[in-house]
Amino acid sequence: MSAPKTATNTDPKLDLVLERFVDVPPRLVWRAWTEPEHLMPWFCPRPWQTVECRIDLRPGGEFFTQMRSPEGEDMEGGSGCYLEVVPERRLVWTSALGPGYRPAVARVHDLFFTAFILMEPQGQGTKYTAIAVHPDEESKKRHEEMGFHDGWGTALDQLVEYAKTI
Numbered sequence: 184m185s186a187p188k189t190a191t192n193t194d195p196k197l198d199l200v201l202e203r204f205v206d207v208p209p210r211l212v213w214r215a216w217t218e219p220e221h222l223m224p225w226f227c228p229r230p231w232q233t234v235e236c237r238i239d240l241r242p243g244g245e246f247f248t249q250m251r252s253p254e255g256e257d258m259e260g261g262s263g264c265y266l267e268v269v270p271e272r273r274l275v276w277t278s279a280l281g282p283g284y285r286p287a288v289a290r291v292h293d294l295f296f297t298a299f300i301l302m303e304p305q306g307q308g309t310k311y312t313a314i315a316v317h318p319d320e321e322s323k324k325r326h327e328e329m330g331f332h333d334g335w336g337t338a339l340d341q342l343v344e345y346a347k348t349i
Contacts, residue, residue: 193314193316198314198316199314199323199326199332200312201312201331201332202312203336205343207309207343208304209309212346213270216300217238217274219237221345224341225345226341227248227250227260228337228338229337231251233249233250233251234250234251242268243265243282243283243284245263246262246264247259262278262287263278264287266280273302276298278297279297296322296326298313298316299312300312300313301314315331
């Protein structure tokens with residue numbers, strides 16, 4: 184069995200990486216990612232809104248978000264199954280599986296990926312790494328063209344802004 188992906192063994196042909204130092208501690212980053220009432224204010228870039236969120240925070244549990252455009256159109260923001268939950272350090276989920284590890288039906292732009300959110304304490308802040316792992320180069324390219332870096336980067340800025348209030 185191969186080792187799980189980490190920030191040090193990503194494949195640039197298949198994976199997208201967003202890495203930053205943020206000036207909030209891992210416990211607040213964790214709360215913002217794992218409590219629906221704290222995820223909804225920041226999860227999608229404004230002026231879009233997250234209008235629904237379900238989190239069953241355990242391996243095999245559900246991760247689901249519903250977003251709304253400024254024009255009022257609803258769109259699934261993310262859905263999948265948690266694979267690994269390490270409080271205040273590591274959160275891993277995949278869109279390829281649904282709750283209970285059931286194979287997912289293609290929904291969000293028919294794009295399957297596995298997300299790793301890594302939180303490493305650094306002083307009073309956090310080294311934050313988000314990795315999106317894709318099955319092939321075409322999927323990675325589509326995700327990148329959909330705005331991975333800008334979208335996930337903007338959402339992270341919003342997370343930090345929000346986390347300072349909780």
